[in-house]
Amino acid sequence: MTSTIDPPAPGQEARISSGPLGRLGIWVTTHGQIVAITWLMLVIGLGVFAPKVEHNLSGAGWQANGSESVAARELAREHFGGNASSAIQVVVHSDDGPVTEGRGAETLARVTTLLKDEPRIADVVAPQPGATLSQDGSTAIVLAGAGADTNEMVRVATDLKGPLQDLSGDGIDVNPTGSSLLWSDFNEANLEAMLKSEMVSWPVTLAILVIAFGALVAAGLPLLLTLSGLVASAGSLVLINELVPVSIWAMNFAMMFALALGIDYALFLVVRYRAARMGAKLSAPRAIAETMDTAGKAVLLSGLTVLISLSAVMLVPSPSFRSMAGGIMLSVVFVLAATLTLLPLVLVKLDHRINKLALPWVRTGEHRSRRFAAWGERLWRRPILWGSAALVVLLALAAPVVGLSTAMPSIKVLPEDASARVGYDRVQEAFGPGAPGTLQIVVANDQAQAAAKTLAADDGIAAAMPAQRAPDGSDLTMIQAVPTVDPSDPALTTTVERLRADLPDTARVGGAGVENLDLKSQLDDSTPLVIGVVLALGFLLLLIALQAPLISLLGTLVSLLSTAAAFGVARLVFQDGWGAGLLGFESQGFLDAWAPVFFFAMIFAIAMDYTVFLLASAKEHYERSGDPHEAMVGSLAHSGRVIFAAGAVMVAVFFTFALSGPLPPKEMGVVLGVAVLLDAFLVRLVLLPVLLRLTGHAAWYVPAWLKRALPNITFAHG
Numbered sequence: 104m105t106s107t108i109d110p111p112a113p114g115q116e117a118r119i120s121s122g123p124l125g126r127l128g129i130w131v132t133t134h135g136q137i138v139a140i141t142w143l144m145l146v147i148g149l150g151v152f153a154p155k156v157e158h159n160l161s162g163a164g165w166q167a168n169g170s171e172s173v174a175a176r177e178l179a180r181e182h183f184g185g186n187a188s189s190a191i192q193v194v195v196h197s198d199d200g201p202v203t204e205g206r207g208a209e210t211l212a213r214v215t216t217l218l219k220d221e222p223r224i225a226d227v228v229a230p231q232p233g234a235t236l237s238q239d240g241s242t243a244i245v246l247a248g249a250g251a252d253t254n255e256m257v258r259v260a261t262d263l264k265g266p267l268q269d270l271s272g273d274g275i276d277v278n279p280t281g282s283s284l285l286w287s288d289f290n291e292a293n294l295e296a297m298l299k300s301e302m303v304s305w306p307v308t309l310a311i312l313v314i315a316f317g318a319l320v321a322a323g324l325p326l327l328l329t330l331s332g333l334v335a336s337a338g339s340l341v342l343i344n345e346l347v348p349v350s351i352w353a354m355n356f357a358m359m360f361a362l363a364l365g366i367d368y369a370l371f372l373v374v375r376y377r378a379a380r381m382g383a384k385l386s387a388p389r390a391i392a393e394t395m396d397t398a399g400k401a402v403l404l405s406g407l408t409v410l411i412s413l414s415a416v417m418l419v420p421s422p423s424f425r426s427m428a429g430g431i432m433l434s435v436v437f438v439l440a441a442t443l444t445l446l447p448l449v450l451v452k453l454d455h456r457i458n459k460l461a462l463p464w465v466r467t468g469e470h471r472s473r474r475f476a477a478w479g480e481r482l483w484r485r486p487i488l489w490g491s492a493a494l495v496v497l498l499a500l501a502a503p504v505v506g507l508s509t510a511m512p513s514i515k516v517l518p519e520d521a522s523a524r525v526g527y528d529r530v531q532e533a534f535g536p537g538a539p540g541t542l543q544i545v546v547a548n549d550q551a552q553a554a555a556k557t558l559a560a561d562d563g564i565a566a567a568m569p570a571q572r573a574p575d576g577s578d579l580t581m582i583q584a585v586p587t588v589d590p591s592d593p594a595l596t597t598t599v600e601r602l603r604a605d606l607p608d609t610a611r612v613g614g615a616g617v618e619n620l621d622l623k624s625q626l627d628d629s630t631p632l633v634i635g636v637v638l639a640l641g642f643l644l645l646l647i648a649l650q651a652p653l654i655s656l657l658g659t660l661v662s663l664l665s666t667a668a669a670f671g672v673a674r675l676v677f678q679d680g681w682g683a684g685l686l687g688f689e690s691q692g693f694l695d696a697w698a699p700v701f702f703f704a705m706i707f708a709i710a711m712d713y714t715v716f717l718l719a720s721a722k723e724h725y726e727r728s729g730d731p732h733e734a735m736v737g738s739l740a741h742s743g744r745v746i747f748a749a750g751a752v753m754v755a756v757f758f759t760f761a762l763s764g765p766l767p768p769k770e771m772g773v774v775l776g777v778a779v780l781l782d783a784f785l786v787r788l789v790l791l792p793v794l795l796r797l798t799g800h801a802a803w804y805v806p807a808w809l810k811r812a813l814p815n816i817t818f819a820h821g
Contacts, residue, residue: 121393121395122396127444129388135452149335156341159344166421167420167621174613190283191247191249191263192247192279192284193267193526195207195277196529197241199274203240206273207243207275210271217270225250227246228245233568242530242534247263253283264287280523292517320453321377321457324449328441328442331437331445332440340354352423360705375393375398395447402442403443408708412705413428414640418636471740479740482792483736490797493785496668497781507674508693508694511619513591535585543614546579546581551582553607554610561598595616634700637707650722661790662782664781664786673698677694710778717743726817739788754779758773
């Protein structure tokens with residue numbers, strides 16, 4: 104336990120014995136005006152741009168850079184009037200008679216005028232009999248070529264879909280669709296879901312924090328800290344988007360991560376400060392120095408672990424993944440900076456007032472939890488029993504992961520009344536199941552005839568449109584081919600692979616569905632590399648922090664258990680449809696392909712967050728006592744309550760996202776929520792302490808040669 108230290112004499116606070124973070128804490132509190140003004144300028148300056156984040160950021164970028172499909176799309180956009188996968192398809196349907204007559208003809212003319220008035224649209228192509236006009240004449244498609252990049256075309260879709268849908272009436276329905284509309288509609292549904300989830304999660308979070316801190320003022324500090332980090336990171340993303348396209352998902356994930364980690368970090372520091380100030384009766388400067396040298400060091404190492412884990416996602420050569428990882432990392436940097444500079448200042452300024460509006464039974468200076476100390480003693484006495492029970496539960500939940508299958512999201516991720524989905528269904532009804540995923544084959548002119556013959560002979564192609572030479576005179580021809588299956592059908596993969604093998608060597612096969620297939624292939628190839636890099640870097644950081652190779656290795660490996668269990672549950676829920684009615688979604692029969700690589704990095708980052716908190720506390724106790732029993736029991740007594748409360752907050756935040764909105768946020772909420780639930784309560788509060796018990800002194804053994812190679816990092820203050 105922390106011993107009482109006599110307050111220093113007046114004017115001697117600056118000479119308090121402390122490490123670098125302790126000195127940072129003291130400097131921050133003695134230069135409070137500078138720190139406060141800096142943060143105020145930062146939050147206000149970047150906050151001005153924050154409201155623009157939903158409009159400026161795009162949902163596009165889900166592509167495999169360097170793939171054949173992306174090459175085909177760029178050739179189509181440049182040489183064929185924008186007739187690429189990002190083009191907008193406006194579906195006009197008549198319930199009564201041919202759509203090319205009467206009211207339908209008037210609507211088609213108004214649609215064409217509206218599209219031609221938009222400068223970001225390239226060529227506008229009227230419905231073509233046998234291609235984009237149905238045989239019964241009831242459904243027509245007006246093609247609006249992409250005159251801008253994929254990110255800008257999503258904004259075009261957002262700007263045009265309202266005016267286009269307003270043209271509906273008198274038995275005529277107008278519904279724009281296509282990949283750009285899909286992302287536009289998804290962004291809209293996702294924003295609504297995020298706002299709804301935030302409205303639910305903040306009160307729940309505050310309630311958990313009040314219980315954890317025991318005081319309303321103290322509970323409000325993490326939310327204040329998180330809000331500052333969120334505003335700053337949102338504004339930064341808007342500015343970064345001016346230089347490099349940023350996915351809207353970057354903000355969505357950043358919002359969740361900043362909220363969860365900001366609360367974790369603040370919880371750790373506030374509990375430690377209150378123990379030092381109100382429990383050990385240290386002076387405010389001494390208390391903040393001790394807090395920063397112990398809890399602050401653990402927070403810094405935790406933040407670095409999170410950043411390192413997420414940086415591995417940058418190995419996936421896809422703009423959406425890189426911008427999502429970058430957005431989360433940016434939010435973590437802001438939250439980490441606020442935790443280590445702004446929070447110490449607020450703690451010292453509020454001082455005893457952080458206990459205002461306290462619950463009557465709360466002991467504000469208590470740092471060592473008697474309940475968690477008793478739990479630690481129970482684990483110490485019967486480690487095999489408790490460890491085996493936790494292991495059985497985790498392995499049972501992880502078992503279904505063996506049958507997990509993945510694919511890129513289908514149209515089912517959108518609400519049934521979304522324009523893109525309504526238009527998609529109309530196209531399928533009128534032109535066949537594969538029509539929404541029409542393939543675009545770009546080939547050299549002298550090989551166009553051979554390509555057409557290959558397409559005509561392929562069993563996976565329902566129909567191929569006449570070859571179209573590039574209108575700009577370049578040596579290129581485009582052939583559009585309708586597959587026999589829906590774009591999300593696994594059989595499309597076989598068709599595309601066969602065509603790529605059989606078509607002439609200059610042919611490039613593209614289309615929205617093919618871009619999804621190429622991205623999935625890239626993700627499948629990148630996932631083992633990302634997982635390996637995450638594990639290796641996580642282990643190295645733990646090794647540097649703890650100076651103990653065995654427990655660093657075990658702490659890294661047990662994270663795989665909660666991850667596997669979370670994906671096992673995800674397979675049952677999203678692939679097999681368990682609880683689909685309760686959660687309000689339509690099962691696609693698979694988990695979205697981006698989930699394994701991206702969620703693994705996120706889960707591992709969170710898991711290592713708790714690992715650092717627990718093992719840093721254990722190392723602190725071992726450094727002071729040299730006793731494995733005190734290290735294990737003491738770490739639970741001092742950090743167990745924080746891990747429990749932080750885990751509860753994270754679970755609440757993630758599960759609120761699982762209850763509303765489109766399918767991908769539900770996947771995110773369920774997978775991360777289950778992972779945190781299992782990791783915090785079974786792995787970190789049961790399995791890892793049991794491993795400390797079983798390994799004893801060996802957990803902290805470090806060879807002399809390794810000790811010389813590692814930097815000297817300690818967690819005991821003084």
